[in-house]
C-alpha cells in the first residue's frame with residue numbers, strides 16, 4: 001500500500017477510534033519511531049525503507065509496495081501494514097466497524113526477528129510465569145513475560161476477576177491463525193488466552209472472513225484496561241473478535257497514546 005493510501009485509511013480509522021481533541025495523528029515515520037522504541041532490545045532504528053536490528057542482521061523492508069485489501073494484509077502483512085489501524089484504548093467496548101482489526105495485521109517476518117523463527121528458537125526463550133496457581137510459559141524476549149507478570153500483579157488485587165482469568169487457555173503454541181496463512185502470536189509465546197468459559201469468537205458465532213454479524217463480550221472491561229496499561233492489545237476490539245485473547249504489542253499501545261485514540265466516547 002502506498003503511504004498516501006495508508007494515511008487516507010488511517011484517517012478514516014482515526015475518526016472511528018474517536019481521538020481526543022487536539023491529538024495529532026502520528027504519520028508513518030512517527031509510528032515507526034514508536035515501533036523502534038517499543039522493542040529496544042532488538043530494533044535500532046529506521047534507515048531509508050528498512051528497519052535496522054541491533055544484532056546486525058539483514059535490514060527488514062518496511063513496505064513491500066503491494067496494494068492489499070484487508071484479507072491480503074491479514075495473510076501477508078508487512079511492517080507498514082501492521083501499523084495501519086490505530087488501536088483504541090480504554091475500558092469501553094462496542095461492536096467494531098467492518099474489517100477494523102487493530103493488531104490483527106502483523107508482519108510475520110518482524111515477529112520472527114523479535115521472538116524466534118521456529119518453535120525450537122521460540123521455545124528456548126520461554127520462562128515460567130505464575131498465573132493464579134498455574135504456570136504459564138511465556139517468552140522473555142522484548143519484556144513480554146515481565147509485562148505479563150505486571151498484569152498478573154495488578155489483576156491479583158481484584159480477586160473477583162479470577163474466574164475470568166484462570167484456567168488460562170494457553171500461551172505458547174507454534175501455529176498459524178485458525179483458517180489462515182499467517183502465524184498466530186501464540187507461536188511467539190507473546191499472547192495469552194483467558195478462561196474459555198467466558199470467550200466469544202467470531203468463527204464460533206458463524207462469522208465468515210469479512211462477514212461477521214455478531215459481537216459479544218463477557219469479560220469485564222477492567223481486565224482489558226489493565227492489560228493495555230502493560231502493553232497488550234485485546235482481541236475484543238477486532239471485527240474478527242476473539243475476546244479471550246490478549247497479545248503483547250507495545251508499539252500499538254504507544255501509537256494509540258500518541259494518537260489519543262480512546263475506546264470510550
Ligand SMILES: [Zn+2]
Pocket residue numbers: 186191192193242244245246
Ligand atoms: Zn489467543
